[in-house]
Amino acid sequence: MDLPALDTDALQLFVFGPGMGELVAIRAPPNHWLVMDGCSVGGRHYGQQLMDHYGAVPSLIILTHPHLDHAKGVSEVIDAATSDTEPKDWPRIGLVWSTHETRDDLTCLTRYYDGAVSEQAISAIFDRWERFPACRLELRQGEVIALGEARVKVLAPAPGARTQAFQRWSAGKAFDANCISTVLQVEWEGVRLVLGSDMVENPGQGWSNVLAFDSNVPRHAALKVAHHGSTDAQHPELLKRSSPTDEPFWLITPFANQKLPRFQPGEGVALLLDHVSKVHLTGIPRSFGKQGLMPRGYRLAELQSPAHSMDRSPSLTGFPDCMVALSWSRSGGPPTVHSGRGSITVER
Numbered sequence: 001m002d003l004p005a006l007d008t009d010a011l012q013l014f015v016f017g018p019g020m021g022e023l024v025a026i027r028a029p030p031n032h033w034l035v036m037d038g039c040s041v042g043g044r045h046y047g048q049q050l051m052d053h054y055g056a057v058p059s060l061i062i063l064t065h066p067h068l069d070h071a072k073g074v075s076e077v078i079d080a081a082t083s084d085t086e087p088k089d090w091p092r093i094g095l096v097w098s099t100h101e102t103r104d105d106l107t108c109l110t111r112y113y114d115g116a117v118s119e120q121a122i123s124a125i126f127d128r129w130e131r132f133p134a135c136r137l138e139l140r141q142g143e144v145i146a147l148g149e150a151r152v153k154v155l156a157p158a159p160g161a162r163t164q165a166f167q168r169w170s171a172g173k174a175f176d177a178n179c180i181s182t183v184l185q186v187e188w189e190g191v192r193l194v195l196g197s198d199m200v201e202n203p204g205q206g207w208s209n210v211l212a213f214d215s216n217v218p219r220h221a222a223l224k225v226a227h228h229g230s231t232d233a234q235h236p237e238l239l240k241r242s243s244p245t246d247e248p249f250w251l252i253t254p255f256a257n258q259k260l261p262r263f264q265p266g267e268g269v270a271l272l273l274d275h276v277s278k279v280h281l282t283g284i285p286r287s288f289g290k291q292g293l294m295p296r297g298y299r300l301a302e303l304q305s306p307a308h309s310m311d312r313s314p315s316l317t318g319f320p321d322c323m324v325a326l327s328w329s330r331s332g333g334p335p336t337v338h339s340g341r342g343s344i345t346v347e348r
């Protein structure tokens with residue numbers, strides 16, 4: 001199987017994004033897993049397949065926001081981690097939600113979820129919260145959660161944004177759930193990873209708030225770039241490098257339906273490449289059936305041309321493709337990079 005070996009003494013980050021969907025998983029020593037969001041291809045859920053492959057059970061499961069491209073397969077991971085297990089041994093399960101009520105709030109969900117998949121994920125979360133309230137993670141800004149030897153810190157959403165969202169939803173009004181996406185920082189042995197979910201700067205100034213809350217956020221070893229690399233999700237201060245030698249790993253998941261990320265001058269990927277020499281994408285922003293098979297490198301100009309050529313055959317077949325994994329060892333130094341099938345790198 002095209003997956004890296006586990007390294008018991010390393011911090012490992014896995015990012016999957018097959019065309020539409022995003023799964024982020026972290027394995028921290030000694031053997032603790034965080035599963036954040038999910039993605040599926042052909043009814044097969046990458047989150048649970050990843051857990052099955054490594055024989056792992058997550059300690060933390062987080063749905064950053066219940067949009068369809070993040071909610072896929074989350075309920076399956078929750079089901080597998082909580083069936084045949086005493087509630088006291090369940091993982092902690094996080095979702096940004098309004099109050100201590102859960103079931104009663106389902107009425108205002110009409111504004112919050114988009115479809116049966118998200119409803120299924122939220123229902124699974126509410127069910128476990130009701131059965132064992134101690135498993136609930138409220139994901140308050142500043143909350144720190146242990147993940148084995150690593151520390152997971154909630155950087156967003158800000159309290160004001162979450163209050164505003166739930167006021168609007170309970171009044172039956174629209175509010176963009178991206179603005180209350182959960183942003184996490186994972187820290188282990190001086191390695192800092194920032195997982196940006198779909199937090200945007202515009203609207204809502206979500207990243208300005210994160211930077212005001214924690215000014216160390218730009219000093220990261222890796223960033224799961226927010227919102228599929230959309231231009232509105234980038235903040236110049238987050239992208240600023242303190243020195244040319246501290247080049248971080250920036251990972252982007254595509255969202256084909258929205259043609260994200262974009263490559264034209266001034267847009268997403270071009271903007272990011274003003275600050276680093278290379279970015280990693282888990283796939284091309286095209287449907288799953290149109291991904292290239294082998295990992296490959298592109299020049300930005302190739303992707304800017306409307307008719308850029310790409311390897312189209314044979315096509316991908318599903319998990320574990322459209323993936324990039326990074327592994328940091330305790331002894332320090334740059335991470336080991338595993339570029340899965342279908343992933344690409346882009347350089348100027």
Ligand SMILES: [Zn+2]
Binds near residue numbers: 022067198227228255
């Ligand atoms: Zn998304």
